[in-house]
Amino acid sequence: MSDVTRTDWAGTVLLLLGSSTGGVGQHLTSLSAGLVGGGARVVVCGPHATEEQFGFTATGATFVPVEIPASPTLADAAAVRTLRRVLAANPVDVVHAHGLRAGLVAVLARPSAPVVVTWHNTVMAGGLRGRLSRWAQRRVARSARITLGASPDLVAQATRLGAPDARLAPVAAPELPPPTRSxxxxxxxxxxxxxxxxxxxxxxxxxxxxxxxxxxxxxxxxxxxxxxxxxxxxxxxxxxxxxxxxxxxxxxxxxxxxxxxxxxxxxxxxxxxxxxxxxxxxxxxxxxxxxxxxxxxxxxxxxxxxxxxxxxxxxxxxxxxxxxxxxxxxxxxxxxxxxxxxxxxxxRSWPTEADTVDGVRAVYRDLTGERGPAGGRTTSSSRTDRGARGEQMGEGSG
CATH class of the missing domain: 3.40.50.2000 (Glycogen Phosphorylase B;)
Incomplete structure (x- = not known):
């Protein structure tokens, strides 16, 4: 566990994901719970099936379905329109998309709030799908205010593709409950x-x-x-x-x-x-x-x-x-x-779930003028502290 200072952020964030049955959905569940517990308002948007599997509303978040398919299709245009309607009805301070598919929908929606995109995966596909995905990578990298990479190679890749601010943000696996059987x-x-x-x-x-x-x-x-x-x-x-x-x-x-x-x-x-x-x-x-x-x-x-x-x-x-x-x-x-x-x-050297949430809060504070728990401003400078926070986010990543 790192020595990241525990601090809250009381703004409103929209967390966006595409189809998920595994790690990304688990990460958003953990992130939502941590942010809500620290006083933030969280709106989660994604396919209806993700709410059924991961239960984001149980963390205290509001869930609004936005159907983002696993592969690029004409349905992406519908997802962008739906997200725009959600943003019009739910003013937010930050839009935080997870994964390339959600990242593309987020940047195409052109929200007034700054966009953060976490890269959890790389493009493995070939052919037409691969070319489309690599175009999407470039678009998302260059359009997001901050790109977070779950591993150092993803940070390097985002930087090569033109991301203006790419940072390491290792994702902690949620702690498993104790076994119930022998x-x-x-x-x-x-x-x-x-x-x-x-x-x-x-x-x-x-x-x-x-x-x-x-x-x-x-x-x-x-x-x-x-x-x-x-x-x-x-x-x-x-x-x-x-x-x-x-x-x-x-x-x-x-x-x-x-x-x-x-x-x-x-x-x-x-x-x-x-x-x-x-x-x-x-x-x-x-x-x-x-x-x-x-x-x-x-x-x-x-x-x-x-x-x-x-x-x-x-x-x-x-x-x-x-x-x-x-x-x-x-x-x-x-x-x-x-x-x-x-x-x-x-x-024991890895960041915990709490460390991961704190790292994300630091990013949100950078983007929203260091908003504190009561919506005021803290005394620290985001430019001065950015490097230290980035090191803390990467601490324990190996």
């Missing part, structure tokens, strides 16, 4: 015996996460004695393709769908795996290290800086590397025990 009970759900390895991954079922590699590797683990069982928790567009692949290669993999008992699943697991092509501050990696579960992860994006020496890093898009890393750890009890001890120690 390790034996969790493992019994999957028919896993005391000596049989249980490998766990949690995340959105999306091509970027490369669960196809995990399925191919798992098919090889049938030959282990005893064979390893793999569980993947999450929902998303890759579900049907992964289910077909699991059947075709006869992989010992169970797709669990969306789960709210990740703490239980981690308690039952022997190893955690992240095999994405790119990640910023991967939330499941944070959860696994906090829980002391040995982690194998691809060394991409912000992952190496996040995990340090507390995980085994492998090259992306390499099923042989994934297979070897997991086999080696399953054979080496001492190495697993060492990683299990390193994980929680590494996690």
């Amino acid at each position: 390790r034996a009970a969790v493992r019994a759900e999957f028919g896993v015996g005391p000596r049989q390895p249980l490998v766990l991954s949690v995340g959105r079922l999306h091509p970027q996460k490369r669960y196809d590699l995990l399925v191919d590797a798992a098919a090889r683990w049938r030959e282990l004695d005893p064979p390893a069982q793999v569980a993947i928790a999450g929902s998303g567009p890759s579900y049907l393709a992964l289910a077909a692949q699991i059947s075709a290669v006869r992989a010992p993999v169970t797709l669990l769908g969306h789960r709210t008992d990740v703490a239980d699943l981690l308690l039952g697991a022997d190893l955690a795996v992240v095999c994405s092509d790119w990640e910023a501050r991967q939330l499941f990696a944070q959860e696994a290290l906090r829980a002391g579960v040995p982690l194998v992860a691809t060394g991409v994006g912000g992952v190496p800086e996040l995990v340090g020496d507390a995980a085994v890093l492998i090259a992306p898009d390499d099923v042989d590397a994934l297979d070897t890393a997991v086999r080696d750890l399953l054979r080496d009890h001492q190495r697993r025990a060492d990683l299990a001890g390193r994980g929680p120690l590494r996690a």
Whole structure:
């Protein structure tokens, strides 16, 4: 935990997100709760399905649906019109969009309030969709007053694309509740015996996460004695393709769908795996290290800086590397025990949810004249303090 000074901000912010079933929605739930708790008024806008899943209104926020599809479509124009109507009915001090899709809608709406955009991801698509997404990146980078990047490479990318002010703002994974079941009970759900390895991954079922590699590797683990069982928790567009692949290669993999008992699943697991092509501050990696579960992860994006020496890093898009890393750890009890001890120690260096909220408040104060809890002005200078606050926001990022 960093030593960021706890300060409140009493303005009004509109938080905007697109389609989300995972990390971005979780982050907005945490951010909304922290801002409301500090005296701010929060309006959350996004697809109706995000409110159903994440319950932003339970944090004290007002939710107004703005349907922003996962991919660029003609519906974007409707989303821009809807956002303009929301802004006309709800005067705000700051518009804070999360992700490229929401960022584009925010800047096209041209609100009178300053726009902040947090970049949680990079553009991975090719072809026409990739060209459109890269155009959107440039437009959003140059139009936002402040760009926040969840990892250093995103900050560098935004700067290259013309962002006038790009800052590091690492996103903390929300603390998981304590497990409610025993390790034996969790493992019994999957028919896993005391000596049989249980490998766990949690995340959105999306091509970027490369669960196809995990399925191919798992098919090889049938030959282990005893064979390893793999569980993947999450929902998303890759579900049907992964289910077909699991059947075709006869992989010992169970797709669990969306789960709210990740703490239980981690308690039952022997190893955690992240095999994405790119990640910023991967939330499941944070959860696994906090829980002391040995982690194998691809060394991409912000992952190496996040995990340090507390995980085994492998090259992306390499099923042989994934297979070897997991086999080696399953054979080496001492190495697993060492990683299990390193994980929680590494996690102590990361910013907490409260630190993340305080960093965002500092950005809002920069944009609104340092508005204090009563709507007045504080005595500190935003220009003088900006560098120090930026360092505090990045503290513990690896």
